[in-house]
Amino acid sequence: MIPTANTLSDETEILFVRHETEPEHPRQVARLALALFDGLSPLHRYGANERRLLECAALLHDIGWSVSGPDGRGHHKASALLIREFPWKTLTPTEVRSVAAVARYHRKALPKSDHEDLRGLSRADRSRVDWLAACLRTADGLDRRHLQLVKKISIRILQRQTELWVDAPGQIDEELETADQKSDLIRGILPGSLKLIHRRSSSRGSGE
DSSP states (O other): OOOOOSTTHHHHHHHHHHHOSOTHHHHHHHHHHHHHHHHTHHHHOOOHHHHHHHHHHHHHTTGGGGGSOTTOTTHHHHHHHHHHHSOOSSSOHHHHHHHHHHHHTTSSSOOOTTSGGGTTOOHHHHHHHHHHHHHHHHHHHTTTTSSOOOOEEEEEEOSSEEEEEEEESSOOHHHHHHHHHTTHHHHHHSSSEEEEEEEEOOSTTOOO
8 A cells, every 4th residue: 555645546546556566666765755755845845745646656656667668668658648548627727737747857867848748738747747846856866776775854944055964874975976966956956055964873763
């Protein structure tokens, strides 16, 4: 069962169960993406509706692997297509396109206004996609090896810098390096700089 408590849960679960073969990774990514969203709320000022769209996109960001080749090339675009083609009843057409775009931009190219994935979206909708995809992109990097090593993340917003504190009991050099690379989108949005900091936590009692 997907650990989600919003009105999208039933429909999201259908797509998730139908296409996802490695469920622990997107669950971890969703948890981290939502923690980023919550920590950055003083900056983006989005609310519960945007949070549920991010959760949906995070849980479904890798479903494209099910219809891609063994190397997963283009799976991000395939994920977006599967989301767009699903007969959603709890999402408006604009929300469907937004969720699909957020999932699409979890890797590779950054959003650009002339991309087909963003056509038909208003400037405000595109800005929302940027923020949500930024959270998803960084969160995905923090589970680079699909090992769910990161136990908790927290945000500290300073005047000229935002600090992302990453709690993990062991070595997460690869995760930090990948998350740093995939924070290119969030760095383009945040005022000031972004710094990732590894805070070693004990494996006992390191959960939320």
